[in-house]
Amino acid sequence: MKYLFRLAAAIALFALSACSNEKAIVFYQVSDPQFGFYTANADFVYETGTFTKAVQAINATLPDAVIYTGDIVHNHADSLQWGEFFRISSSVDSRVRQLSLPGNHDVRGRNGSVDLSQWNRYIGADRFCERVGNVRFIGLDSNLYKYVEGSEADMEQRAWLEKMLSESRKGEMTIVLAHHPFFLESPDEGEEYFNIKPETRSYYREIFRKAGVKAVICGHKHDNYIAYDGDIPYITTSATGKPLGAAPSGVRVFVCKDGNVHHAYFAVDSIPGSRAELIKAVMQAL
DSSP: OHHHHHHHHHHHHHHHHHHTTTOOOOEEEEEEOOOOTTTSSSOOOHHHHHHHHHHHHHHHHSEEEEEEOOOBBTTTOOOHHHHHHHHHTTTTTTTTTEEEOOOOHHOOOOBBOOOOHHHHHHTTOOOOOETTTTTEEEEEOOHHHHSSSHHHHHHHHHHHHHHHHHTOOOOEEEEEEEEOOSSSSSSTTTOOOTTHHHHHHHHHHHHHHHTTOEEEEEEESSOOEEETTTEEEEEOOSSSSOSSSSSSEEEEEHHHHHHEEEEEEEEEOOOOOOHHHHHHHHHHOO
C-alpha cells in the first residue's frame, strides 16, 4: 500500500512538473498606433516615436507573435502613413510572427459602409486563424458587424468563425481578437461608439462561451478596460499611438502558460528588456 501511495505521489509530482515546464507563449498586442492621429494628419512624428520604441522592445524580448488590433493609420488613403508603419514594422525580428486586423480608420468604417480596398492592398486578408504553439488566435474584422451587419461579408465571416471555433484541438487555448470591443464595463451595457450593440454582442458572447474561448482582446478605445462575461475576460487595450484616457502610449503583453492567459500593460518606455524579465513582470502583475 505504501508503495502504491508513493508511486501515485511520484506520478502526480511528475505531471505537475511537466505542466509547470510547459513553454510559455508570449505575444504583444499593439493597438491603435494610428499614424497621423496626434496632429490630425499633419504629420506622424509622435506615432513614429512610440511605435519605434515598441518595436525595439519586441526585438529585445522576442515574443512568439505581435498582433496589431487595428487603426494602424488615421487616414486609410494616406500612403505615407502606411509607408511609415511598414518602414518600422519591417525591422521586427523575422522570428516573431506578425498578424494584423483592420480598425475603422484602416477601412473608413462608418454606418452602412466599409472600404476594404486599401487594407486589401497593403495588408491582405481582414481576418485570420493562426496557431502558435498550443494557442490558437482567431482575428475578426469587427467593422463588418459594427457598420454593415447582415451584409454578405458579415454573414460570410460569421459562418467562417463558427467553423473555426468548431475545429479546436485538444489542449489548445483559443483567443479571439478584434478592433471594436464587444463591451467595455458590462456585458449588458448599451450601445455606443466604442462598443457593439447588445443584440449583436449576444450572438458572439454565446458562441464564445460554447467554444470555451479563453479571452477576447480588443482595442479602439485608446484606454484600458477589463470586464468579464462569466469566466471569459474581455480585455480592451489602450493605444500605442495617441492615448485618450489615463493609460500612456503602450502595449499589452500576454503570457499563455499552463492553460491560463496572463497579461499586463506597459508604457512604451517601461517594457522589460529581455524575454525572461518580461514574463516575470507579467506574472507578477497578477
